[in-house]
Amino acid sequence: MTATTSNSTFRTEMIEARRAPDQRRGVSGWLRANLFSSPLNSVVSIVVILVIARLIWPLLEWAVIDANFIGASRDACTGAGACWAFIGARFDSIIYGFYPEGARWRVDIVFAMLAILVAWLAVPRLPQKKWVALFALVGFPIIAYFLLLGGSFGLEYVPTRAWGGLMLTLTIAVVGIVGSLPIGILLALGRRSQMPFVKAVCVIFIEFWRGVPLITVLFMASVMLPLFVPGNIEFDKLLRALVGIMLFWSAYMAEVIRSGLQAISKGQDEAGKALGLSYWHRMGLIILPQALKLVIPGIVNTFIALFKDTSLVLIIGLLDMLAIIRAGLTDTNWLGFSTEGYVFAALVYWVFCFSMSRYSQYIERRLNTGHKN
Amino acid sequence: MTEATASRPTAGKDTPMVEIDHLNKWYGDFHVLRDINLTVSKGERIVVCGPSGSGKSTMIRCINHLEEHQQGAIAVNGIPMNNDVKRIEQIRRNVGMVFQHFNLFPHLTVLENCCLSQIWVQKKPRAEAEKTAMEYLDRVQIANQAQKYPGQLSGGQQQRVAIARALCMRPEVMLFDEPTSALDPEMIKEVLDVMIELAHEGMTMLCVTHEMGFAKTVADRVIFMDQGQIIEEAPPTEFFNNPRSERTQLFLSQILGH
Numbered sequence: 001m002t003a004t005t006s007n008s009t010f011r012t013e014m015i016e017a018r019r020a021p022d023q024r025r026g027v028s029g030w031l032r033a034n035l036f037s038s039p040l041n042s043v044v045s046i047v048v049i050l051v052i053a054r055l056i057w058p059l060l061e062w063a064v065i066d067a068n069f070i071g072a073s074r075d076a077c078t079g080a081g082a083c084w085a086f087i088g089a090r091f092d093s094i095i096y097g098f099y100p101e102g103a104r105w106r107v108d109i110v111f112a113m114l115a116i117l118v119a120w121l122a123v124p125r126l127p128q129k130k131w132v133a134l135f136a137l138v139g140f141p142i143i144a145y146f147l148l149l150g151g152s153f154g155l156e157y158v159p160t161r162a163w164g165g166l167m168l169t170l171t172i173a174v175v176g177i178v179g180s181l182p183i184g185i186l187l188a189l190g191r192r193s194q195m196p197f198v199k200a201v202c203v204i205f206i207e208f209w210r211g212v213p214l215i216t217v218l219f220m221a222s223v224m225l226p227l228f229v230p231g232n233i234e235f236d237k238l239l240r241a242l243v244g245i246m247l248f249w250s251a252y253m254a255e256v257i258r259s260g261l262q263a264i265s266k267g268q269d270e271a272g273k274a275l276g277l278s279y280w281h282r283m284g285l286i287i288l289p290q291a292l293k294l295v296i297p298g299i300v301n302t303f304i305a306l307f308k309d310t311s312l313v314l315i316i317g318l319l320d321m322l323a324i325i326r327a328g329l330t331d332t333n334w335l336g337f338s339t340e341g342y343v344f345a346a347l348v349y350w351v352f353c354f355s356m357s358r359y360s361q362y363i364e365r366r367l368n369t370g371h372k373n
Numbered sequence: 374m375t376e377a378t379a380s381r382p383t384a385g386k387d388t389p390m391v392e393i394d395h396l397n398k399w400y401g402d403f404h405v406l407r408d409i410n411l412t413v414s415k416g417e418r419i420v421v422c423g424p425s426g427s428g429k430s431t432m433i434r435c436i437n438h439l440e441e442h443q444q445g446a447i448a449v450n451g452i453p454m455n456n457d458v459k460r461i462e463q464i465r466r467n468v469g470m471v472f473q474h475f476n477l478f479p480h481l482t483v484l485e486n487c488c489l490s491q492i493w494v495q496k497k498p499r500a501e502a503e504k505t506a507m508e509y510l511d512r513v514q515i516a517n518q519a520q521k522y523p524g525q526l527s528g529g530q531q532q533r534v535a536i537a538r539a540l541c542m543r544p545e546v547m548l549f550d551e552p553t554s555a556l557d558p559e560m561i562k563e564v565l566d567v568m569i570e571l572a573h574e575g576m577t578m579l580c581v582t583h584e585m586g587f588a589k590t591v592a593d594r595v596i597f598m599d600q601g602q603i604i605e606e607a608p609p610t611e612f613f614n615n616p617r618s619e620r621t622q623l624f625l626s627q628i629l630g631h
Binding site: 265267268270271273274275276277278279281285286289290293367 | 437438439458462463465466468469470472474476477478479480489490493494535538539542
């Protein structure tokens with residue numbers, strides 16, 4: 001056997017230089033790949049960009065370029081665009097409503113605690129989730145109650161009719177969200193119960209609340225309920241609205257969760273039974289974790305609807321953020337700034353709702369265990 | 374008598390583990406189980422076969438009350454079944470079950486699947502539960518996959534995890550409901566091997582299966598069911614070589630004939 005380099009195993013001449021690899025990374029690479037990959041695509045891209053620019057530009061001009069941002073009165077509104085000084089002037093009442101100025105630090109503390117708790121629970125890296133969650137559900141509401149309402153521990157009493165603005169909006173939304181989810185879970189389980197009485201109660205409850213418009217619920221809570229209870233007992237108007245909203249949305253929540261429960265195969269429950277797990281263990285450890293994960297989009301959808309519908313409380317005289325902004329529009333010093341007011345309100349609602357939406361998508365990805373059943 | 378039966382420990386052989394007495398069950402008007410009588414002794418291995426719809430799955434599902442019966446009596450390890458939830462849960466703790474479609478909990482890892490009922494039903498500390506779980510996972514040769522989710526395993530691996538999960542409760546009886554029917558052919562053996570090993574260790578087993586090789590190797594008795602009745606009941610050699618009823622002969626010719 002003779003070794004030779006002239007056989008077909010080895011190449012003796014150089015390979016010709018290859019074409020440089022396509023630039024796929026970076027801005028130019030992305031543009032080339034996605035917007036300008038062919039002459040037709042390039043034309044379409046340019047046309048679309050022009051149209052968008054045409055639409056966005058006036059908005060940008062109004063909202064930023066020609067706008068006035070700072071000022072104490074309408075004299076500051078000299079530009080052709082928006083006058084955000086209006087929002088600045090009303091900012092405190094948009095946030096706190098008629099909450100007494102000297103006590104607003106209490107609201108700030110509650111806001112800060114809420115923000116920290118939500119962030120702590122939302123960021124997976126932070127430790128001690130169980131205790132933080134327990135505090136958020138038990139400790140925080142008690143602290144928030146005493147701080148916001150006052151009347152004890154030497155704090156000035158602030159009746160709920162002085163509450164308002166974003167603070168009221170968030171109070172209603174958070175209580176509604178935190179309350180409607182567990183009630184909804186219980187209703188959904190009850191509706192699938194084998195016990196006829198439990199099932200009947202849940203079905204009637206759900207169908208009643210789903211069949212009534214929220215406005216009617218709020219009217220009933222504020223106008224009719226006092227007619228039925230003895231005169232000397234007086235429920236707080238906000239409390240009545242909160243209970244009404246919670247029950248109303250829990251009915252929707254129940255149906256969303258029930259759709260998730262029905263998607264879990266019977267085998268899961270049977271496997272739990274065969275292992276000797278009790279009903280509540282099976283539901284809590286096996287069925288609900290899977291069912292709730294499946295219906296995260298529906299749950300968050302309901303949360304978002306709930307959040308936006310808090311603005312309906314203005315019809316029973318509670319001044320949430322939108323109501324406060326509307327009230328500001330009738331201020332004779334600031335007539336004619338309704339666009340700014342509504343755009344600002346929309347922006348605030350959007351920021352909250354969009355955050356919920358994004359977080360839910362993140363949670364869905366995180367909980368995905370690769371099981372497609 | 375096969376080798377397997379001969380080598381089986383005989384201690385406590387006559388203690389009845391599962392007693393089914395005049396069991397009748399209806400789905401609406403349909404009479405699924407007709408007057409079933411069956412006693413399974415401790416350590417006995419029973420294979421139940423029969424055409425689909427013959428009530429064999431329903432029968433073994435009655436033993437841990439996944440199905441409710443209307444007439445007759447069932448007792449497991451001396452505990453009579455009734456409709457009391459506590460009593461049913463007590464019986465279920467003694468009875469392990471393996472399903473056709475594995476029914477692992479997809480949101481939990483393999484290890485968590487095996488620990489769940491130990492922690493919540495037997496109230497064991499987590500560390501001890503995990504130790505037991507790893508022991509059984511090791512026995513079904515899947516300990517190296519303990520941190521994976523069921524969705525990442527093959528069918529055969531999932532079924533072995535399901536067997537380990539049931540064994541973690543240290544049951545007195547194991548019920549197998551067509552454990553290999555949903556598996557690809559090349560995965561059937563790995564599951565059957567685990568079941569055969571279990572049988573050799575003296576576990577009381579009731580297997581609904583069409584694996585006649587398995588029946589021949591490990592069964593003490595083969596039960597043939599049709600239309601909700603037990604048609605024939607015999608040791609495997611007799612059952613396969615010398616079936617008495619015509620219906621059994623027809624069934625055997627259909628499943629062994631090809």
